[in-house]
Amino acid sequence: MTALPPKFDTWFASKGWTIHPHQADMLARAADPSLLLIAPTGGGKTLAGFLPSLVELADGHEGLHTLYVSPLKALAADIRRNLTAPIDQMGLDIRVEDRTGDTSYTQRRRQRADPPHILLTTPESLALLLSYEDAPRIFRGLRRVIVDEIHALAESKRGDQLMLGLARLQGLVPDMRRVGLSATVEDPAAIASFLARHPDPCDILYADPGPEPDIAMLRTDAPPPWAGGGGRYAIPAVLEEVKKHKTTLIFHNTRAQAEIFFHELWLANEDDLPIGIHHGSLSREQRARVEAAMVAGQLRAIVCTGSLDLGIDWGDVDLVIQVGAPKNVKRLVQRIGRANHRYNAPSKALLVPANRFEIVECVAALAAVRERDLDGDPRGPGPRDVLCQHILIAACSGPFDADDLYREMKSAGAYASLTRAQFDDCLDFVATGGYALRAYDRWQRLMERDGQWHLRDPRAAQRIRMNIGTIMDTDLVKVRMRGRGGGLLGEIEEGFAATLTPGDTFLMGGQIVRYESMREMVVEVTRRADKPPKIAAYMGTKFATSTQLSQRILTMFRQDDWPGLPAHTAEWLALQRQRSHLPQADRLLVESFPHDGRQHTCVYGFAGRNAMQTLGLLATQRMEREGLHPMGFVATDYAVLIWGLDRVVDPAPLFDPANLREDFETWLGGNAVMKRTFKASATIAGLVDRVTRPGERRTGKQQSLSAEILYDTLRRYDPDHLMLRITREEALKGLVDYGRIEEMLARTQGRIDHVVLDRVTPLAAPLFLEPGRVPVEGAATERLLAEEAQAVMQAAGLEDGAAPLASLASGLSLR
Structure with missing residues (x-):
């Protein structure tokens, strides 16, 4: 074990601390080219990452020594606060600064001229720094890069952008060392490979995982509703838990749900407990106020989303409540870790299922947490739209040799399999379009x-620098209070803003605001709350239940009974088994039954919301072809419910893998999903601009129009264009999740349990209450119109068809 220098040893002693074994190991292995530390939240993970840097800097260093990269701007600011204390207390001559999108222009210019010893930043800001001609001077003294919450970055294009940036840094400073920090990793070897310079190895250090979390389902007087996602029924019980604890974080899966819950919680808060709301669409000033109040211990509860998922150290948080099924075990573990941010103290958390089915999912998630069974999908090759942007960044910093840049890119793990032909395709596109x-x-x-x-x-x-980044937030407009000095409240989606008329009200930051006007892409509001509020739409991720969690639920269904479930839920599943079947992992359950004058088909695929939505589109397309007259469908994470005019006699052809991908490709080609995906990839790759002049961001509508024109042009004149190939790849693995449909078909292998019933089944019933119904425009509409026309003729005594039915039908409308 490497001994601490005297000054550091004295400081630890003054705090009554002893160095943790994993912190000492990090210090001893400071010279390793790359090292991944997996340590529980509250285990001194961040200090372990910075300790070697602080020890080295205590002996003096010119310029930038350590670069710290995190997924969140708030995390960088929090780390700066936490680092400043020991530096000041030990009297070290070390300058720490952060550089994010919130940093002023003046400070950013000064940082380039005179970099601090430790710079805390984000992937986007690092990419921007690397685009300048003086990047070699800025980074010439760099010794270490610390990537915090690396598991979160590894799941997104921001991580790919960062690793290409590190490859560029390694070329500038060959001796640079890489350190990754994480508390939740389902596949440590994959994350280590992601961090390391390919093909170099990366060792993994494991800290003591600490005690098991204290986690349970919240008991409520009222049972959850059959459908919905807000958890409003549990507010009295949640308030009681808030009163028992110092500070409670109440997590939601979407920003809209957080806004609704906060509003309802505030209305029920008769004791005037200080509570706040925090999510990514609120203004920076409002988020900063909430964070400062949390640090000061002034808030009893904070309703939040993923904006507080990651390692910000809130010492007084002693309870986490997750409202809504977590969808992903790894995300749940990360959120649980926000409570009792202390080493060897169990985290306390409560789950609040938002509806009846989510009880089952929450029980499955609890079991997975106790067994430390984290979920995650294997990473595919690095996306090429990010690679195109990186070529542009390299060109901004000065002339480059294509062979050298290709070798550099292949040293980033996600791009290790990149062929020269693929690279040349990207280079040609960037050079000529x-x-x-x-x-x-x-x-x-x-x-x-x-x-x-x-x-x-x-x-x-x-222009290239103004458009650097992989986060797609281009459809947001700002919301500002009307009047002189009116403060910025945050942002809402442009599409939602377009639905508002003067006098409409909506929720923003937990308060009801009234839409007055929209000027220069800024929504002006007042506090005149004279109508029930609409729910603002936000770009927050709509999570799909993970494959592993779905498998756990299907395993639960094989049990004879369910002592771990509340009685009402166990009785519901037992009734489903009695009247129909419970779904099985190796078979596809399809139910057919009449309801309300329509024939219904319910398919239990357990493939996640995106995949089930796609399956609904494909199945109705095939039903239309077979003359079954589908009229619409609705999808959840576990099933898709289809309604139409005719009963499905044999569902097997609907799910025959033969030609399914071809059907999918045909549907996808002209679908809005492709245009939306094209817009995102074209923006990242530099084909469509977000910003054309400093301070003038293009509206989402302007970007969409440009993207649609380009998309239609390329489809017509250059169908094999690189951007169309990239778009297809992205659509397959993203919005439509086709891979999980293929996984579902592979595990069921044509084994279908088709149950024909005379009424709705218990498991299908909640789907009738689900929002998001998708209509199918096809032959069913024509048939219904013709039948209505026939009925009108008969009522008029014109059964022989005195007027052509088709002509009359064209003038009728269906309610």
Whole structure:
């Protein structure tokens, strides 16, 4: 074990602390090229990451020594607060600063000229720094990079952007060392490979995982409703728990649900307990106020979303409540860790299922947490839209050699399998726009001269820099209080803003505000709350239940009884087994029954919401082809309910894998999903701009229009264009989750239990209450119109068809 220098040893002693074994190990292995530390929340993980840097900096260093990268701006600011205390108390001459999108222009310029010893930043800000010509000077003294919450970055394009950035840094500073920190990792070897410079190895250090969490389901007087996701029924019980604890974090899966719950909680808060709300669409000032109040211990409860998922150290938080099924065990473990942020103290958490089925999911999640069975899907190859952006970033920093850049990119683990042909495709696209666009000057961005690639016009660098990033938030508009000095409240989706008319009210930051006008892409509001509020739409992720959690639920269904479930839920499942079947992992359960004058088909695929939505689209497409007259469907994480005019006699052809992908490709080609995906990838790759001039962000509508024109042009004139290939790849694994449909078909292998009944089944009943119904426009509409026309003729005594039925039907409408 490496001994602490005297000054550090004295400081630990003054705190009454002893160095943890994993902290000492990190210090002893400070020279390792790459190292991943997995330690529980509250285990001194961040100090373990920084300790080698502080010890080295105590001996003096010129310029930037350590770069810390985190997924959240708030996390960088929190780390700066926590680092400043020991530095000041030990009297160390170490300058720590953060650099994020919230950092002022003046400070960012100063940081480039005179970098601090420790710079705390985000993937986007690092990418921007690397795009400047003076990047070699800024980073020449860099010794270590610390990537915090690396598991969260590894799941998104921000992580791919970061690893390409680290590959570039390694080229500038070959001796740079990499450190990854995480509390929740389902596949440590995969994360280590993600962190390391390929093909170099990365060792993993494990800290003592600490005691088991104290986690249970919240008991409520009222049972959960049959459908819905708000958890409103549990507010009295939640308030009682808040009163018993110092500070409670109340997590929600979406921002809209957080807003509704906070509003209802505030109305029920008769004791005037200080409570706050925190999510990513609120203004920076409002988030900062809530964070400061939490640090000061002034809030008893904070309703929040993923904006507080990660390692911000709130010492007084002693309870976490998760409202709504967690959908993902790893995310639940991360959130549980926010409570009792102390080493060897159990975290306390309560789950609040939002509806009856979520009780089953919560019980399955509790079992997975106790068994430390984390979930996660294997990573695929690095996305090429991010790679295109990285080529542009490299060009902004100066001329580059294509061979050198290709080797650099392959050293980032996600791009290790990148072929030279794929790289050349991306380089050609970035340079010329590709075959169909090379005639336009707008996309002629790079040129080759003397074996080096240059920006064709150096002035393009500013435009490229303004559009760096992989977070798609372009459809947001700001919300501001009307009047002189009116404060910024946050942001809402542009599409939601377009539905508002003067006088409409909506929830923002837990308060009801009244829409007055929209000027220059800013929504102006007042506090005149004279109508029930609408629910603002936010871009927060709509989580799908993970594959592992779905499998656990299906395993539970094989039990004879369910002593771990509340009586009402166990009776519900028993009634389903009595009247029909319970779904099984290796068979596909399909139920057919009449209801309300329509024939219904319920398919239990347990493939997650996105995949079940896609399955509904494909199944109704095949039903239409077979003349079964489908009229619409609705999907949840576990099932899709389809209604129409005719009963399905044999469901097997609907789920025959043969030609299913071809059907999917046909549907996908002209679907809005593809246009939406194209817009996102084209923006990341630099084909569509978010910003054209400093301070002038394009509206989501403007970007969508540009993207649609480009998409239609490429489909018509260059169907094999790189951006269309990238779009197809992204759509398959993202919005439609086709891979999980294939997984469902593979595990069931054509084994279908088709149960025909005379009424709705217990498990299908909640689907009738689900929002988000998708209509199917097809032959069913024409048939119903014709039948209505026939009925009108008969009522008029014109059974022989004095007027053509089709002609009359065209003038009728169906309610």
